[in-house]
Amino acid sequence: MKKRLDVLVCGGAACIASHSQDFKNRLIEVVKDHDLEDEINIIETGCMGPCELGPVMVVYPDGAFYIRLKPEYAQRIVEEHFLKGRPVEEFLWQAPEARKIVEEKRQIPFFEKQHKVVLENCGRIDPENLNEYIGNDGYQALARCLTEMTPDVVIDTVTSSGLRGRGGAGFPTGLKWKLARRSAGDVKYVVCNADEGDPGAFMDRAILEGDPHSVIEGMAISGFAVGASRGFVYVRAEYPLAVRRLRRALEQAREAGLLGESILESDFSFDLEIRIGAGAFVCGEETALMASVEGHRGMPSPKPPYPSEQGLWEKPTVINNVETLANLRHIILKGAEWFAAMGTAKSKGTKVFALSGNVTNTGLVEVPMGITLREIVYDVGGGIPGNKALKAVQTGGPSGGCIPAEHLDTPIDYESLAELGSIMGSGGLIVLDEDNCMVNMAKFFLEFCVEESCGQCSPCRIGLKQMLRVLERITRGEGRLEDLDDLERMAGTIKATSLCGLGQSAPNPVLSTLKYFRDEYEAHIREKRCPALVCTDLITYTILADKCTGCTACARKCPVNAISGEVKKIHVIDQGICIHCGACFEACKFDAIERR
Amino acid sequence: MFHTEAHAPENRHYEQLREFIREQIDKPGPLIQVLHRAQEIFGYLPMEVQDFVAREMNIPHSEVYSVVTFYNFFRTEPIGDHIINVCLGTACHVKGAQLILDALADELDIHVGGTTEDRFFTLSTARCFGACGLAPAMMIDEEVYGKLTVDKARKAIREFRKTTEKK
Numbered sequence: 074m075k076k077r078l079d080v081l082v083c084g085g086a087a088c089i090a091s092h093s094q095d096f097k098n099r100l101i102e103v104v105k106d107h108d109l110e111d112e113i114n115i116i117e118t119g120c121m122g123p124c125e126l127g128p129v130m131v132v133y134p135d136g137a138f139y140i141r142l143k144p145e146y147a148q149r150i151v152e153e154h155f156l157k158g159r160p161v162e163e164f165l166w167q168a169p170e171a172r173k174i175v176e177e178k179r180q181i182p183f184f185e186k187q188h189k190v191v192l193e194n195c196g197r198i199d200p201e202n203l204n205e206y207i208g209n210d211g212y213q214a215l216a217r218c219l220t221e222m223t224p225d226v227v228i229d230t231v232t233s234s235g236l237r238g239r240g241g242a243g244f245p246t247g248l249k250w251k252l253a254r255r256s257a258g259d260v261k262y263v264v265c266n267a268d269e270g271d272p273g274a275f276m277d278r279a280i281l282e283g284d285p286h287s288v289i290e291g292m293a294i295s296g297f298a299v300g301a302s303r304g305f306v307y308v309r310a311e312y313p314l315a316v317r318r319l320r321r322a323l324e325q326a327r328e329a330g331l332l333g334e335s336i337l338e339s340d341f342s343f344d345l346e347i348r349i350g351a352g353a354f355v356c357g358e359e360t361a362l363m364a365s366v367e368g369h370r371g372m373p374s375p376k377p378p379y380p381s382e383q384g385l386w387e388k389p390t391v392i393n394n395v396e397t398l399a400n401l402r403h404i405i406l407k408g409a410e411w412f413a414a415m416g417t418a419k420s421k422g423t424k425v426f427a428l429s430g431n432v433t434n435t436g437l438v439e440v441p442m443g444i445t446l447r448e449i450v451y452d453v454g455g456g457i458p459g460n461k462a463l464k465a466v467q468t469g470g471p472s473g474g475c476i477p478a479e480h481l482d483t484p485i486d487y488e489s490l491a492e493l494g495s496i497m498g499s500g501g502l503i504v505l506d507e508d509n510c511m512v513n514m515a516k517f518f519l520e521f522c523v524e525e526s527c528g529q530c531s532p533c534r535i536g537l538k539q540m541l542r543v544l545e546r547i548t549r550g551e552g553r554l555e556d557l558d559d560l561e562r563m564a565g566t567i568k569a570t571s572l573c574g575l576g577q578s579a580p581n582p583v584l585s586t587l588k589y590f591r592d593e594y595e596a597h598i599r600e601k602r603c604p605a606l607v608c609t610d611l612i613t614y615t616i617l618a619d620k621c622t623g624c625t626a627c628a629r630k631c632p633v634n635a636i637s638g639e640v641k642k643i644h645v646i647d648q649g650i651c652i653h654c655g656a657c658f659e660a661c662k663f664d665a666i667e668r669r
Numbered sequence: 670m671f672h673t674e675a676h677a678p679e680n681r682h683y684e685q686l687r688e689f690i691r692e693q694i695d696k697p698g699p700l701i702q703v704l705h706r707a708q709e710i711f712g713y714l715p716m717e718v719q720d721f722v723a724r725e726m727n728i729p730h731s732e733v734y735s736v737v738t739f740y741n742f743f744r745t746e747p748i749g750d751h752i753i754n755v756c757l758g759t760a761c762h763v764k765g766a767q768l769i770l771d772a773l774a775d776e777l778d779i780h781v782g783g784t785t786e787d788r789f790f791t792l793s794t795a796r797c798f799g800a801c802g803l804a805p806a807m808m809i810d811e812e813v814y815g816k817l818t819v820d821k822a823r824k825a826i827r828e829f830r831k832t833t834e835k836k
Contacts (some may be wrong), residue, residue: 087802091811124802272758275799310705310742311798313811351701351740354796368698370739386697429760429801436802467759501801503759517762521796527739 076114078155079133083119083196085279087436092144093117093128099144103151116205119283121196123183124436126210128376131178131196140168140192140251165244183434186452188415190423191399192439193417195283200318203325206286206546212331216295219339222405228254231401234369234409235421240266240357241392241469241498242574243487245418252381253299256389259303264385264604265292266362267308267315269289271470272521274501276425277395281308284399287320289345291398293332294405299391304345305366310352317650320346334348354471354500354525358573359392361527371571372527394426394499398505416442420486420497428669430467430503432608440485447481461506465589469498471525472519472578474585475511494585496578510607511590512597515583516544533576537569548608552598561587606668609653612669616657618643620665627666628658682710683721690725700736702724704743705836713744740794749791751833753809753826758797760804769805770794772819776826789830 078144082088082097099118104113126140139150146164154160166181178184189195198205206212218227232247253261267553269277281288292304303608308316323345326332334342348366355361356371363385365371385392400422404412413421420442426449427436433455441451446466450456457463465475474495476483483489487497501596505514519541528534540563543556564580571577596602603611616627616636623641628634635651639645646657658666687718689706691714691719693699707718714737723730755761755770770781773792784791800806801825805824814825 086798086813087800087815090800090803090806091816116825124800127802269799270796272762272797273760273801275796275801278799311714311795346696349702349705350742351705352742352796353740365701366698368700368702368736427799427801429804430763435760435804439833501759505763509763517759596785 074628077112078111078114079130080115080131080155080304081118081121082115083121083127083129084117084200085124085127085196085282085437085529086275087120087124088127088129089314091127091141093142093213095144096128096130096142096147099147100151104149104155107151107156107376109151109155110251116199117201118197119195119200120279120437122187122192122193122437125434132160135160136178138181140166141166159279183438183453183455184435184447186444186519188423188441189438189439190394190403190415191280191287191425192283192437193403194287195279195437198284200283200285201321203286203322203329206284210402210406211286214402215290215297215331216337217405218294218297219337219341224254224298224300227294227405228658230409231404234403234404234412235416235419236397236400237420237487239396239400239424239499241472241496243497246397248293248380248391249393250298252379253301253389253391256382258389260303260388261298261299262385262388262390263292263296263301263304264362264366264390265304265306265308265361265398266357267306267312267393267395268350268357268362269309269312269395269499270357271472271499271501273300273427273429273467273470273503275427276437276500278312278315279427280395280399280425281312282318285315285319286326286519287399287402288319289326289332291393291401292345293336293487295391295393295403296397297341299389301391302342303345304343305348305385306345307350307356307362307366308352316347316349319343323347330333336377353527355527355575357573361573362392363390368472370527372529373575375572375593417484417486419488420611424485424497424500426500426502428454428502428504430449430505431457432504433511435667442488443484445484446476449492449502450481451484454504454608457506458503461508463504464507464509465511467495467505467514467582468501469496469578469581470501471521472496472574472581473498474581475505475589476585477515479527493590494581496581508605508607508662510528510603510605511586512544513549513607515542515586516548518582519544519579526575526579529615530570530572530576531627532567532570533579535571536563536571537576537579540567540580541565544583545592547597548603549610549615550597550601550608552594554595556598557587557591557594585599602669609655612653612655613648614646614655614658615667615669616644616646617665620663622663622665624662626660626662630656630660632656645666671819686710686718686721688723690722694726700728700733701740704733704737708743713747715745715747746791747784747788749788751789751829752791752793753807754793754795754798755807756780756796756800756805758801758804760801761797761806764804766805768819769811769817769822773807773822773826776823780804790826 128142130139228250236246340533353371356365360374361371361373380390423439425439462477465477467475490497523537526533621643628636635647719733723733805817806815
């Protein structure tokens with residue numbers, strides 16, 4: 074029965090971390106106190122996107138968008154909005170310029186330029202309720218495949234839609250399926266890669282938490298297409314909520330006969346098992362992922378043979394990313410032409426990005442391929458806080474690169490990002506401003522890859538370590554100009570000779586920052602200076618004689634007693650003892666300490 | 670958690686694990702899932718537990734050890750009753766996660782990876798738990814604390830200890 078108001082409280086990971094559930098529980102209590110249970114439908118949904126504003130809530134049919142909710146707001150919202158129909162303006166989202174109140178969610182700039190296909194259900198339905206998924210055409214695509222289509226027709230449809238793998242590399246999904254279908258053998262497997270390991274990426278997590286059935290349906294469709302009756306979802310151990318919701322969804326799908334023997338009375342049988350990873354970044358690489366599903370150390374193996382010929386337990390295997398799978402039902406239901414109409418010549422459809430770093434609206438966004446980085450950062454993301462200058466956008470995590478501000482108007486697709494020396498990657502998009510040091514960023518990603526290298530091939534194991542040593546030297550102010558050429562040479566060798574994608578792409582963050590921000594490297598080397606004031610060894614703290622009041626606050630905070638001076642007299646830092654920790658800078662209330 | 674009990678050769682925890690292994694043994698490639706369960710039961714995976722898993726699954730101990738040491742998630746040392754994970758993902762990194770980590774190490778007077786003397790807290794780091802919108806972030810057990818400052822982080826662990834000890 075349709076109720077008077079649908080109240081959607083975001084239950085995405087970020088909103089839960091901001092205590093959305095305390096608010097929801099209080100709201101339920103207040104609604105009960107006012108005997109409104111029959112009129113108000115309160116639903117906890119998956120991620121709505123604007124994580125920075127959480128906990129958030131939308132009230133339909135009018136679409137009022139509440140932000141930063143606290144349990145104590147529930148009383149007023151129920152009494153004024155739910156009972157009297159007057160949304161509580163002070164809790165609604167307001168446009169920053171005019172303090173104008175925007176009552177409708179879709180008029181908010183963060184949502185305006187987005188185009189939600191994969192995330193259509195995320196934030197709109199209760200992810201733990203199969204009926205809500207079915208009510209939004211859920212499992213219709215699978216039913217159409219089983220009743221009206223042959224596996225070859227399904228593959229042709231996906232091929233002509235132009236869908237490419239959303240995990241990063243962008244391999245055409247239809248082609249991958251065709252290869253696996255053609256491989257000989259009765260037993261085949263499909264695997265969902267939900268080992269979202271790029272730091273700064275949380276798209277797959279949001280999909281699994283917000284719309285788990287769309288992934289299950291996608292896997293069943295791919296199983297039908299390639300002739301597999303068994304599948305595995307390989308998901309990170311760091312995502313307990315995603316695992317829980319996926320487990321629940323699997324049980325519901327089995328109970329409803331949407332997984333198991335003879336699905337929808339067809340002769341197609343299919344079931345899924347969850348495999349939980351154990352914290353190894355390299356397991357996102359497909360051969361390593363398969364080794365890990367089999368219960369071994371997650372070490373990559375050479376290709377060929379490709380998984381489509383010899384994959385899990387040496388059987389033909391198709392591995393698709395979460396977002397790729399979540400696209401499938403839309404392609405089957407709305408057709409290949411509909412999908413191919415979105416995006417650019419070679420990159421079709423939409424892409425989900427996890428927007429974070431130094432940007433006003435952090436969160437989860439879905440945009441059509443071909444949109445520019447500028448539109449994402451400034452229109453959807455609301456620009457850089459504190460009116461700072463944008464320096465670069467990092468895409469593709471440790472395998473990607475930094476795209477400088479001058480290329481912000483490039484339309485995003487797989488090819489254009491590769492041309493700029495980065496990659497599409499799985500969708501992490503980190504905004505860097507003038508306060509971020511690019512040498513430090515390169516070092517950060519390299520440290521990550523050094524730690525995550527599985528160690529079996531020497532270019533990656535030894536080469537990356539050597540590159541890191543050079544970078545460490547530079548950030549300590551001990552670099553030499555030749556180091557930059559050495560870095561480039563080592564990077565070239567590692568890219569050319571590493572066994573798997575991790576090693577082959579690990580030098581990218583160094584190469585792209587060297588390409589666009591060589592002057593920052595040179596400042597570290599020639600002037601022993603970190604322009605962004607990030608590399609601690611290169612920062613000098615001095616006390617300004619005209620501002621120092623002799624309050625002794627800095628001297629008391631200094632952990633190495635490098636500051637001397639008597640009460641009410643000017644203090645001095647002994648640069649020979651100073652460890653550049655910045656404690657004095659934080660402690661000074663008179664801006665008397667200069668940081669350079 | 671049950672640190673000492675891992676060393677007693679036979680007890681109800683091993684019985685629990687044995688039961689789980691029996692359920693899993695016929696599934697393909699169950700070792701990692703078994704180790705997850707074992708770590709849930711014992712809190713960590715000492716040699717005794719690894720050896721038990723090897724015998725029950727009829728595989729070499731070396732194979733179990735090789736898998737345990739490959740993955741970051743598996744621990745061979747006991748940890749405190751509560752684990753603090755400071756996220757060092759990219760978004761947290763650019764927003765000063767290292768400062769948070771240093772401050773907590775100072776507050777608890779332990780190194781990263783260490784455990785407080787009273788075994789209450791272990792201080793650890795995480796790769797990115799996908800709460801980038803709340804950067805910089807940390808988790809105490811399963812609860813996420815976001816938009817941290819050095820002071821907020823210090824206060825959070827003090828309060829956590831106070832409220833937990835009251836219970």
